[in-house]
Amino acid sequence: MIKVLLVDDHTILIDGLKSLIGLEEDIVVIGESLSGVDVLEKINDLTPHVVLMDINMPHKNGIEVVFEIKAVYPGIKVIILTMHNHDEYFLSAIRSGADGYLLKDAPSHQVVDAIRSVSQGESVIHPTMTKKLFDFHQQKQFTPKHEDLTEREKDVLFCLLEGLSNKEIAKKLFISDKTVKIHVSKIFKKLDVKSRSQAVIYTIQNRILPL
Incomplete structure (x- = not known):
């Protein structure tokens, strides 16, 4: 059973999350807090195994x-659920260590899936934030930097951001789907991650990109 602690200064949201999570057989809300x-x-x-928390709260913010x-x-998983994009x-x-970042307009099933994912060691990022991150880098003309990555792997990592x-990466870089899979596998191994979201989070937390 995945135990969840809810932290948000809006009781309506907490009640809604409790009702949502209450429908799941493998997740239970064990407590709540209206401030940090x-x-x-x-x-x-x-x-708790997972803390689901807002950013804007009285006295102390979520970050x-x-x-x-x-x-x-360090073993507690934290998901930020916020309106801030x-x-x-x-x-x-x-950078503070959050394992996930979701916006409050995310579908209900995405919130539930995120709780399961982070409890299993995965990372979750709202698709909007991944796209905004890429746009930000593109505007600044930043390029990935990591001593263990080849130039092609840097290109693929940038596409992951x-x-x-895989098909879109293959088309953009003029390589085969199979080659993309090989590069992605090598990137995951070198960064010691297991998913695309983890690769993005690792890139931010370890400043592979000069953010």
């Missing part, structure tokens, strides 16, 4: 709380 002040105390008392959670309880919020949250599928 007592989150560490509740984690200590309730031992600060993510940093504190990861410093004291600004680059600075997204980048700050990921754009959110392209």
